[in-house]
Ligand SMILES: Nc1ncnc2c1ncn2[C@@H]1O[C@H](COP(=O)(O)OP(=O)(O)OP(=O)(O)O)[C@@H](O)[C@H]1O
């Protein structure tokens with residue numbers, strides 16, 4: 001009786017998982033399929049298998065979207081954002097989580113409030129401000145905006161990781177002779193590293209895919225990001241869908257690769273075993 | 278190695294006083310246990326010695342040096358926490374060596390000291406494991422190892438055994454005691470378990486509500502509690518404390534319980550007249566008498582424990598516990614006669630303070 005029941009649950013859960021997997025993978029499969037077809041065939045039937053495989057889609061996409069430069073721009077922006085967000089947010093989150101400053105409540109409230117404000121609200125004032133500072137068309141300027149934009153979220157997420165670390169660990173380190181900086185760097189940071197990894201992944205993904213700010217603040221051909229270059233493909237070359245599919249695939253690949261690669265470390269828990277259990 | 282002098286130390290959180298002018302002198306190499314009910318301020322006092330908590334008043338000195346304003350690392354102490362607080366991302370060896378790593382000790386020296394400590398605690402095969410791969414008792418030992426490696430002047434323990442099961446606790450108790458004999462380092466040990474206090478301490482400090490009730494050697498506290506609190510706290514089952522008043526019966530001084538029962542008084546007790554008080558007698562010193570000697574009590578429960586039998590009975594509306602080391606055949610609801618060993622009786626005044634005997 002139990003066996004039958006558990007088999008039923010098993011079947012249902014597998015069926016559901018299969019459905020979700022299908023929903024997640026179908027667009028990517030479509031992307032792969034159509035990136036290998038000439039445009040005419042895609043328009044005819046996007047679901048059909050390619051009659052002839054057209055590798056040129058990829059080379060065309062790479063050249064027309066100038067991925068050799070735009071990818072580099074995207075990497076620099078994403079990397080800079082990740083580094084800036086992770087360093088500043090982990091320090092801030094630690095201070096807030098441990099209530100080491102009097103105004104931690106106000107700061108927490110402020111950060112929570114800012115996560116709800118939409119960027120559209122202040123993108124124009126920001127633009128003029130940046131223009132005054134000569135930061136338009138500067139990819140590091142864009143990384144700075146991303147940092148400001150994503151920091152509140154990162155701080156709030158990391159805060160929960162820091163709160164979960166028992167206070168005694170810090171005290172043990174202090175008794176062991178650690179300075180405040182050593183407590184943070186050698187004890188706290190390694191313990192919350194799964195949280196930092198999570199933040200890095202989410203922030204990285206967001207900055208890689210970001211569109212509105214990138215297209216507003218980066219107007220010169222040589223400093224647009226990969227996503228903008230991809231967007232420009234569709235108008236410029238009267239929408240060769242095969243090429244666009246190939247470009248999309250190229251943009252998605254680093255993201256997918258990163259997630260597949262990081263998955264194991266991502267899930268791995270670090271906090272187990274420090275205290276009783 | 279060092280002595281620890283705690284002088285009139287106070288601690289307050291805002292308007293709340295947690296410790297009121299506490300003074301203890303701990304000799305070099307002594308094993309002192311701070312014991313008391315939950316919330317009495319034991320951990321707070323220990324953390325003040327460690328430097329993890331500010332001192333609101335008074336002074337704490339270690340090895341003759343006032344440490345009030347010194348950070349923990351300059352106090353030359355080490356601390357074992359209740360939840361062990363092992364660094365989860367470091368192996369057992371790295372955990373134990375962490376203080377030396379921070380101090381920039383050379384690798385060879387580090388390895389030598391860790392190996393020594395691991396040897397003492399039987400941790401050698403576990404040095405490459407992570408804390409999550411250890412059992413509770415092993416983690417406990419690693420936490421102690423981390424302290425030993427530092428070779429401090431004073432060891433501080435905050436309820437290190439409370440997360441272990443009863444059997445392991447017994448074993449670790451013996452281990453800590455033999456460790457102390459071996460290292461002869463001053464130890465301040467916090468627990469709320471009076472058995473731990475009795476078995477391990479050279480001297481016990483009994484605390485209650487931010488005050489020190491009494492300081493003394495385990496058996497002194499057992500035999501001569503200075504207050505009803507200590508009398509009730511030390512020893513298990515705890516001392517019978519019966520309310521009544523001091524009275525006379527003919528020419529004899531007696532202690533009269535609220536229901537009129539007369540109890541014999543030890544000779545030379547100065548308190549007289551009709552003042553109220555408390556009559557304390559340990560369960561072991563209440564004998565079941567064969568004749569109708571002593572005072573009558575009605576049995577409520579009989580619990581044979583093998584080596585002894587614990588009997589709960591009532592005298593008037595007060596409960597007494599008797600521990601008989603002989604096999605006895607008595608039944609609930611039976612009336613028995615109890616004869617207290619008069620020289621073992623402790624008398625307390627109405628406020629719960631011990632009344633000393635004038636001939637003592
Ligand atoms: N940060 C704080 N603010 C206010 N009161 C506190 C604070 N920390 C502790 N206390 C109070 O101080 C008193 C003593 O606490 P402490 O932790 O020393 O108790 P304890 O004797 O160790 O008890 P336990 O056996 O439960 O560990 C308690 O009444 C507690 O409520």
Ligand SMILES: [Mg+2]
Pocket residue numbers: 319320321
């Ligand atoms: Mg405590």
